[in-house]
Amino acid sequence: MSILSTIVFDECYTVKCHTYGLATSFEAEFGSGGRLVVYCAEYDALPDIGHACLHNFIAASSVAAFIGLARALKGSSVEGRVRILGTPAEEALGGKIEPLQAGAFADDIAATLMLHPLASRFLPQGVMGNAGSQLIANAGAAPWNGLNALDAAVATYTSHIRPNEHINAIMEGGGIAVSIIPAKSRMVFGIQTPTWHRQRRSCSDHEFVNVMAAMGTKFIARSDKPFTASTDMGNVSYQLPASMAASALRCETARRCIKSRLQKKLPAPEAFDVAMHCAKGLALLGWKVLRDDGVATEAMRDFNEKE
Structure with missing residues (x-):
């Protein structure tokens, strides 16, 4: 600059x-x-x-x-x-x-x-999205009591698109510790499409x-x-x-x-x-x-x- x-x-x-x-x-x-x-x-x-x-x-x-x-x-x-x-x-x-x-x-x-x-x-490009829940659970004791926001983020990714369309993504946040089911996750998407x-x-x-x-x-x-x-x-x-x-x-x-x-x-x-x-x-x-x-x-x- x-x-x-x-x-x-x-x-x-x-x-x-x-x-x-x-x-x-x-x-x-x-x-x-x-x-x-x-x-x-x-x-x-x-x-x-x-x-x-x-x-x-x-x-x-x-x-x-x-x-x-x-x-x-x-x-x-x-x-x-x-x-x-x-x-x-x-x-x-x-x-x-x-x-x-x-x-x-x-x-x-x-x-x-x-x-x-x-x-x-x-x-x-530059579409941002957040996936999250309010239920936090201990991954070792009772993981079934939590809603895993990281799973939700992963589930949003798909490759079923046309050859001239692209969705690029990175995960910026997916939890604070491996022992805690993530309540919030954050992904950033870059979307390219002619339509x-x-x-x-x-x-x-x-x-x-x-x-x-x-x-x-x-x-x-x-x-x-x-x-x-x-x-x-x-x-x-x-x-x-x-x-x-x-x-x-x-x-x-x-x-x-x-x-x-x-x-x-x-x-x-x-x-x-x-x-x-x-x-x-x-x-x-x-x-x-x-x-x-x-x-x-x-x-x-x-x-x-x-x-």
Whole structure:
């Protein structure tokens, strides 16, 4: 966080740190009036594997897009605002979920944008559940007198789902001692499915495809192939118009990163060049959202319609 917030501060923007109840989050905004575009920057290395999930790629492209769009606003008379929101710890319960619940996305936001270096379809995750009873029993003396909440938690897990659906789970709590029948248990679920209530269509996706095409890079708006990745950006997409692109770094370079147990930095210079190229596209997309009433209106219409 300190590196990213310093980069933004050095560009002469006011930076707020420790925002929305997260010790390692930050936020900065530039502009006035008009519509608001938000870039989400994921970061934080993971234990043992470092940046193997390429959160540093995401952070670099989002911060660069924010700076690019802010500079464009500085040099023009266009009304509009651009915000960078640092969202750490996406791999845990989601660095966007707590800010989402704390009101980070409560403003009248025209679009929330981000880019990931994997060509995957990202869907909501972060569903939490508790199973519990009020009957506690001694496991050695009279276990039959208790209702085992740990058994209830285990029973909730099932693998009988479709190939393009995934339920990932961990147990965070399952009792206090082996001699006591657990009265409470706690599991955290990550759910991925292409049919969770509804899928959002996104005008922003198509506009990003057009912007990148103008820069000589081919993107597709939606792939028909099933993917198995997940992100808390899916949670944001149920609150407001959100678009998450996936860069072409999904090829051999990305596979090397994901497989590496000691990946500490971007596979430079290839990944950095791709990140900066895509950041230009994100900045241009943000510019279109701020300037083009048609794009902003269509994005909101897509968000409000069921597919």
